Amino acid sequence: MRDHEDQAKTGPGFNRRDFLKGSGAAMAATALVTQDQEAVAADEAKGVVPAKAVNITLKVNGKDVTLKLEPRTTLLDALRDHLNLTGCKDVCDTTNCGACTVMIDGKATYACARLAIEVQGKAIQTVESLRQGEHCDAVIDGFVKHDAMQCGFCTPGFVVATRAFLNKNPNASLEEIQKGLGGNLCRCGTYAGITACALELAKKGGA
Amino acid sequence: MAERKVSWGPRDSHTLIGKEVPRLDGVEKASGFAKYTYDVNPEGTLIAKLLTFKGGRAKVARLNLEAAKKVPGVRAVHAFRNVGDEVGWDGELVAAVAADTADIAEDGVRAIEVTYEALPHFVDEDDLEGATKAPPIKEGTPRTKDNVDRTVGEPDAKMKEADVVVHEGYYGIVTISHMCLEPHGSHAAWTSGGEGPKVVVHHSTQAVSTTGGQFAQGLGLEATDVRIICNYVGGGFGSKFAADEWGVAAAKMAKDAGRPVRLMLDRATELKTPGTRPSGFGKVTIAANKKTGKVVAWKSHHWGTSGPQGGTIDGNQMPYVFDFADKSVKATGIATDCGPNRAWRAPNHPQLCVITDAAMTDMAAKIGMDPVDFYKNNLDQLDRIAKERADVYRAELDRAAELMEWKKHFHPHGKGGDGPVKRGLGVAIHRWGGRAGKSSCTVKVHPDGGAEVFLGSQDLGTGTRTVIGQVLAETLGLPISKVKVNIGSNAYPVANPSGGSITVGGVSGPVRRAAQNAAWQIMDKVAEKHKVAADSLVLKDEKVWSEGKEVCTWSAACRLIGPTPLEVAGEGPVDDGLTSGDVSGVQMADVSVDTETGIIRINKILAVQDCGTIINPMTAKSQIYGALIMGIAYALSEERIMDNKTGRYINADLEHYKLPRIGDIGELVVDLFEPDSEYNRGVVGLGEPPVISTGAAIANAVANATGVRVPVLPMTPKRVLDALKGAQA
Numbered sequence: 046m047r048d049h050e051d052q053a054k055t056g057p058g059f060n061r062r063d064f065l066k067g068s069g070a071a072m073a074a075t076a077l078v079t080q081d082q083e084a085v086a087a088d089e090a091k092g093v094v095p096a097k098a099v100n101i102t103l104k105v106n107g108k109d110v111t112l113k114l115e116p117r118t119t120l121l122d123a124l125r126d127h128l129n130l131t132g133c134k135d136v137c138d139t140t141n142c143g144a145c146t147v148m149i150d151g152k153a154t155y156a157c158a159r160l161a162i163e164v165q166g167k168a169i170q171t172v173e174s175l176r177q178g179e180h181c182d183a184v185i186d187g188f189v190k191h192d193a194m195q196c197g198f199c200t201p202g203f204v205v206a207t208r209a210f211l212n213k214n215p216n217a218s219l220e221e222i223q224k225g226l227g228g229n230l231c232r233c234g235t236y237a238g239i240t241a242c243a244l245e246l247a248k249k250g251g252a
Numbered sequence: 253m254a255e256r257k258v259s260w261g262p263r264d265s266h267t268l269i270g271k272e273v274p275r276l277d278g279v280e281k282a283s284g285f286a287k288y289t290y291d292v293n294p295e296g297t298l299i300a301k302l303l304t305f306k307g308g309r310a311k312v313a314r315l316n317l318e319a320a321k322k323v324p325g326v327r328a329v330h331a332f333r334n335v336g337d338e339v340g341w342d343g344e345l346v347a348a349v350a351a352d353t354a355d356i357a358e359d360g361v362r363a364i365e366v367t368y369e370a371l372p373h374f375v376d377e378d379d380l381e382g383a384t385k386a387p388p389i390k391e392g393t394p395r396t397k398d399n400v401d402r403t404v405g406e407p408d409a410k411m412k413e414a415d416v417v418v419h420e421g422y423y424g425i426v427t428i429s430h431m432c433l434e435p436h437g438s439h440a441a442w443t444s445g446g447e448g449p450k451v452v453v454h455h456s457t458q459a460v461s462t463t464g465g466q467f468a469q470g471l472g473l474e475a476t477d478v479r480i481i482c483n484y485v486g487g488g489f490g491s492k493f494a495a496d497e498w499g500v501a502a503a504k505m506a507k508d509a510g511r512p513v514r515l516m517l518d519r520a521t522e523l524k525t526p527g528t529r530p531s532g533f534g535k536v537t538i539a540a541n542k543k544t545g546k547v548v549a550w551k552s553h554h555w556g557t558s559g560p561q562g563g564t565i566d567g568n569q570m571p572y573v574f575d576f577a578d579k580s581v582k583a584t585g586i587a588t589d590c591g592p593n594r595a596w597r598a599p600n601h602p603q604l605c606v607i608t609d610a611a612m613t614d615m616a617a618k619i620g621m622d623p624v625d626f627y628k629n630n631l632d633q634l635d636r637i638a639k640e641r642a643d644v645y646r647a648e649l650d651r652a653a654e655l656m657e658w659k660k661h662f663h664p665h666g667k668g669g670d671g672p673v674k675r676g677l678g679v680a681i682h683r684w685g686g687r688a689g690k691s692s693c694t695v696k697v698h699p700d701g702g703a704e705v706f707l708g709s710q711d712l713g714t715g716t717r718t719v720i721g722q723v724l725a726e727t728l729g730l731p732i733s734k735v736k737v738n739i740g741s742n743a744y745p746v747a748n749p750s751g752g753s754i755t756v757g758g759v760s761g762p763v764r765r766a767a768q769n770a771a772w773q774i775m776d777k778v779a780e781k782h783k784v785a786a787d788s789l790v791l792k793d794e795k796v797w798s799e800g801k802e803v804c805t806w807s808a809a810c811r812l813i814g815p816t817p818l819e820v821a822g823e824g825p826v827d828d829g830l831t832s833g834d835v836s837g838v839q840m841a842d843v844s845v846d847t848e849t850g851i852i853r854i855n856k857i858l859a860v861q862d863c864g865t866i867i868n869p870m871t872a873k874s875q876i877y878g879a880l881i882m883g884i885a886y887a888l889s890e891e892r893i894m895d896n897k898t899g900r901y902i903n904a905d906l907e908h909y910k911l912p913r914i915g916d917i918g919e920l921v922v923d924l925f926e927p928d929s930e931y932n933r934g935v936v937g938l939g940e941p942p943v944i945s946t947g948a949a950i951a952n953a954v955a956n957a958t959g960v961r962v963p964v965l966p967m968t969p970k971r972v973l974d975a976l977k978g979a980q981a
Contacts, residue, residue, distance in 0.1 A: 095355065095359065115353070115355060117355055118353070118355065122353070122354055122355070125291070125293070126293060126299070126353065126354065129293055130284075131284065131287065131288075131290075131291035131293065132283065132284015132285070133284070134288075134290070134433070134434070134486075135290065135516075136433050136434075136519070136906070137519050137905065137906035137907075138518075138519060139519070139905055139906065139907060141905070141906035141907045142433070142906050144433060171284065172283060172284035173283065173284050173285065175283060176279070176283035176284075176285070181279060181282075181283060184282075185279060185282045185283050188278065188282040189274050189275070189278035189279055189282060190274060192274065192275065192278070192870050192871060192873075192874045193282075194275075194278065194281050194282060194713070195712075195713030195714070195874060195875075195878055196432075196433065196434070196484075196485060196486045196487045196488075196712060196713030197277075197281030197282070197286055197484060197486070197713060198288065198432075198433040198434045198486030198487060199433055200281050200282050201281075201282065201283070201284035204282050204283070204284075220915075222914075223914050223915030224915060226914045227913045227914055227915055229913075229914070230433075230906065230911055230913065231433075231881075231914075232431055232432065232433050232487050232489075232882075232911065233487060233713055233878045233882075234877055234878030234879065234880065234881030234882055235874065235877070235878060236877075236881060236912075236913075236914040236917055237877040237881075237917070237920050238874065238877070239914060240914060
């Protein structure tokens with residue numbers, strides 16, 4: 046089983062030799078250090094440093110914005126921390142939950158899975174673009190009508206996923222909705238309302 | 253004038269209470285404009301990342317933070333543990349680094365030099381025997397402790413009586429995590445001084461009114477120095493009542509750096525550290541008279557863990573909902589080197605229900621009785637809380653059986669079809685308290701007719717904000733768009749922390765009392781001016797009415813208040829009938845089990861649930877839908893998996909911590925049980941009860957389908973196949 050956390054966080058501070066100095070019980074802990082971790086540690090030992098921040102221009106909700114970002118900055122961090130577009134949420138950071146879903150050239154995409162630098166020139170659409178003042182996209186209105194939310198933290202990601210899905214599948218069936226929205230996770234359990242909303246819109250051609 | 257009494261009034265008199273009012277913050281949430289703690293990002297905010305311990309138990313041998321401080325862009329570093337301290341479970345916090353960006357903070361964490369001296373650990377929560385032999389956490393304190401060990405009556409003798417059939421079973425449920433989508437965390441910003449608070453903390457919390465004091469204590473401040481703000485919280489489920497050491501650390505680093513700091517737990521730490529639900533595994537011996545269909549005796553011994561402190565589920569409530577005159581119960585806590593527990597939606601109850609209701613259903617099967625008939629037949633043996641509601645359980649069992657077409661579809665255990673996919677039905681029942689919490693509020697009516705309410709409550713997504721608005725608007729005869737609900741700050745009157753399903757009663761009572769009081773004061777002024785009897789006046793449709801005739805508009809009435817707003821305080825709970833306690837509930841599940849793959853599919857789950865007076869049936873139903881889905885999660889897929897060798901929580905990410913997705917839930921049917929007897933008893937909390945019996949109902953349906961009990965939840969394909977294989981052996 047991969048351990049994302051270890052890949053991301055375990056560096057030279059985690060010293061295999063020192064750890065294993067402990068008692069017999071720790072001998073079993075060899076499994077703690079994976080090849081990936083050793084590779085990370087080896088890289089850092091060579092003094093790998095992040096590349097300097099560069100100008101990155103993103104087309105977000107129809108406007109070009111230029112940010113000075115390290116090349117390793119994800120689209121998610123760029124949107125949330127640098128553009129204050131916090132509708133996309135940072136939940137799993139490993140492309141499992143869909144809370145960070147945005148549309149890139151119309152396609153539902155996990156913003157945590159893309160670097161900002163690689164989506165320059167593409168049309169990035171966040172959930173905020175689906176509301177202009179009092180006027181909301183039918184998906185937002187439908188989520189409210191069917192109470193397709195509780196804590197609301199997964200909700201914007203689901204809204205974007207639903208919008209993108211219905212754009213491509215305006216007359217989707219229940220089965221297609223269940224498959225098409227299977228890339229997003231909710232913890233409070235709002236699937237019944239989301240399904241009802243998507244089904245109702247699909248019966249009206251998705252708008 | 254007749255004596256004025258606060259009440260909810262006749263149920264057919266309402267325009268908002270009891271109606272499906274869309275939640276007030278629905279658009280804000282769905283459009284991404286709602287700002288959660290994780291979204292608070294004023295200019296200059298530093299982002300903090302954590303170094304956590306990864307292993308079973310160890311002593312910090314070396315910890316050098318200097319290298320982290322040298323990373324360009326790192327602005328503050330905090331040590332949670334020091335050299336010589338023990339770290340007792342995978343995920344325990346060691347240090348934090350605050351930096352200009354998240355990536356730089358992670359660079360800083362990687363630069364920290366830390367080594368550990370490993371200590372022996374024990375993390376196998378189901379291995380009672382192993383626990384007795386494992387080296388203790390603290391010298392001289394065994395890892396196992398009998399928390400309950402008592403016998404009432406003569407269970408052994410009862411089990412030997414004529415016509416008595418005895419069933420022995422083993423049942424259990426593993427530890428799970430709260431797994432809030434918005435992780436625990438805070439954003440702390442120090443102010444420039446003056447008379448206001450010294451530090452403003454946006455805190456993802458279920459306890460807006462009470463966490464400020466905890467921050468103050470950790471920071472050496474007075475409680476009034478700390479402002480807590482939480483307008484939206486992305487899940488809590490019982491795990492977000494504290495300031496927490498990482499919250500205090502965020503504030504300390506903010507002070508050190510002279511800039512605001514936001515510290516949210518990363519996903520792995522969110523799963524490991526801020527709480528889990530205790531496990532319970534147990535052997536049950538239950539006996540019933542095959543002629544009368546009555547349970548005659550119960551014996552159980554269960555064990556499990558709540559983490560380093562021992563624990564397991566509460567033996568004093570075993571068996572669950574039912575109680576038997578002749579019983580013996582033993583509960584043994586195991587201290588493990590696993591993350592500690594926190595209250596998890598309906599603490600103890602789902603686990604108690606899983607064990608009790610599995611044994612009840614297996615007992616019914618053994619004497620050849622339909623479990624619904626068996627439950628009804630034993631409603632004279634409910635525990636001291638549930639027995640007050642025996643008639644409600646009977647009515648709800650009948651209602652559920654009718655909606656599920658139980659008699660038509662039910663078959664004896666193991667008769668779920670000839671093909672590899674077997675279908676079956678299961679039932680389980682639950683109870684909960686949900687009595688109103690202690691809260692206060694201030695209702696303010698402005699001379700221009702505007703009305704608002706202030707209270708230090710919070711909306712976990714349960715719909716609290718909307719319910720408060722409904723009560724205020726209904727009481728003043730206004731549309732809900734004309735009232736303002738102010739919650740989410742400890743600057744407002746103290747409201748109860750949202751745990752125990754005490755919030756809807758906790759907030760609706762004080763708001764109704766204060767708003768009614770304000771209405772009466774305004775009516776008195778209207779009566780005086782328009783020479784009508786004050787007790788003839790009614791507020792509706794933004795007008796004041798007397799015996800069906802309009803007296804004046806609401807705004808004209810409010811001009812009589814004078815130049816300053818009318819302010820009325822509300823308190824609760826008060827014994828005036830607005831709120832009550834104790835709910836019942838019945839759930840049924842229809843499942844299909846693929847005996848070749850071990851995969852269980854939910855066809856349908858039905859919940860029949862009471863909760864007294866229902867203020868908003870739509871948000872109430874949402875609570876129940878959500879609870880059923882959480883029930884499906886802990887019944888079928890979610891579990892904390894500990895590695896015995898390394899002591900690590902090895903599935904602490906959303907790829908391997910399995911939760912149901914939108915296509916995994918089948919058909920969910922929610923039936924709000926609200927006859928006049930329920931409406932008339934007042935508001936009772938609902939958040940927790942519907943999550944309790946879902947797991948047991950699903951497990952019983954699987955047993956009914958296959959004729960084989962899958963003993964431990966979650967019933968993953970492997971556990972299903974193992975059980976089927978075991979039954980063949």
